[in-house]
Amino acid sequence: MTEHDGYNLRLYVAGQTPKSIAAIGNLKKICEQHLPGRYEIEIIDLMKDPALAMRHQIVAIPTLIRQLPEPLKRIIGDLSNTEKVLVGLDIRPN
């Protein structure tokens, strides 16, 4: 990890869809388990702020973006595959 140890994560959802709800739940669970105390989650509902979809290059829903630590990482899906999430977030080496 680089100079910052904390995880800044953004989860993009579109309203209260099953996939969105599942993603939020899965993300919180993974973070609690693997990054206790050093994560921050921001949930963005594109239904409420659609302009952000274009600005942040969102195509798939849900999309998780690791803002920090750098580099930026993108994971799409409801995050049900914990292994892939951990690899994607560089929490567990591939």
Added chain:
Amino acid sequence: MAGKTRGKPGHLPTIGKSPTGILGLDEVTNGGLPQGRPTLLCGSAGCGKTLFAMTFLYNGAVEYDEPGVFLAFEEQPEDLIKNVGSLNYDIERLIAEKKLAIDHVEIERSKIDEAGEYDLEGLFIRLGFAIDSIGAKRVVVDTIETLFGGLENEQLLRSELRRLFEWLKSKGVTAIITGERGEGSLTRYGLEEYVADCVILLDNRVHDQLSTRRLRIVKYRGSAHGTNEYPFIIDEQGITVMPITSSGLAHGASTERVKTGIPDLDQMLEDKGYYKGSSILVSGMAGSGKSTLAAHFADASCAADHRCIYFAMEESPHQIMRNMRSIGIDLQKWVDKKLLRFSARRPSLFGLETHLATMYRDVTDFDPAAVIIDPMSALLNAGASGDVHSMVLRLVDFLKSREVTALFTNLGGVAGENAATEIQISSLMDVWLLLYNRESNGEHNRQLYLLKSRGMAHSNQVREFIMTSGGIKLREVYIGPEGVMIGSARRAQETKDRAAVLIREQEMERRTREIERKRREIAAQIEILQAQLANDTAEIELLNREGAEREDQLAADRVAMGVSRHTGPSRDKSSPKTAKKPRT
């Protein structure tokens, strides 16, 4: 352009059309793309899909007051703007005026991890937001197949694409979805399955190292459409599709006449010239004067205040103008007055179809009354021989439908390589002028023969064709025992004739003089005789008078004698003398 509801009679509902504003395309689609529905535009890389799509949006925003959204998967907005800048599309201004929006979707598989189920709602939200923010009526999705490269779950993608197209329909936007040409299918990922309303295929084929762009409407549900392949061009003036006029042989026939520019030739055509809107073929060998004949026609057309386009295939406009000045035709002044436009292109530059599409564009743009294609033969060599006839037919039909009088020159005349095509093409022509350059008596001489001229009584004479500093002159030919006499032979014959005339004239003069002389001789004789007669008459009178005087004298003498017998002789002698004197 055709109306929106063209093609079906009466009250039956017809699908609305959204005009593309692309010259020719709206004609072959009977008005444009299906309104409120997606159209699939497919073709291999580099065949102009993106440009087509952007033109559709640009024209919509500028001409039809329909804002548009460009959803770009492949190119960055800056690149898109730059690429169409060469067509003078000011995209940035349209964006500033909220008539156009570009959204670039970046998808790269290496930067995305998939962990669980997802959908493409983000894309829908983006597109929906862009559409709503400018009130878009048109949408371009270019090229959505990029998603297949960016995401793993193909099954999901397919269902989402199906949903996207349905969603676009529900939005009521007219959309173009571009797709890359696949092997054995229209698009690599079978998009044609989802877009069922209208499919247009673009193609860029290379034949003899010349590439030709072609367009074909594969399918257009609920509308009549042309099914052929239509050549199209992309140049600085945008996209032009060359349609085959559906009018076929329905064009009108004008009775109006246009001057040929050569009074002698007009005279051969009922003293009036060509019919307006007719097609004229001038064929002849090299140097037989085809271009000169064409230049005369251009000159006459401009002089009548009609616009004319001269498609020069072999010479540069400057060269043509210089050459024509030598025979007293000033084309420069018509160019300056914007009545004459030269369009010079090497035939080898593009294929035949591309040439014809360019001509179509130029004619539509300049709206001339006359068109010259010099020479046609150059074009014929530019295409595969089989296509030539149909392509020329399209051009002729197109020009006729606009009542443009067209003069085609053709290098040929003798059994050359173009002989077969010439025969095919000549059947499309209304007037066929043959120019010969015949050798006789050790020299080449030009001759003109009006082989056919539909719809008028025309001279069947072969005429000698002379170029002078005052243009082309046609001479009556001499028909001698060995046929037509031209050139020196004609001049010799003329000299001979002139000599004969001179001799005849001299003879006449001589005879006239002779007669005059005789007349004077006779007159002189008459004079002499009359003088003699007068002389004789005078003599007789004198004699008569003398006789009478003598009688008088005798009588007087007798009296005197009688008197003298009584008086004396001294008085008698003087009196007769004084009496006689006054009478002489």
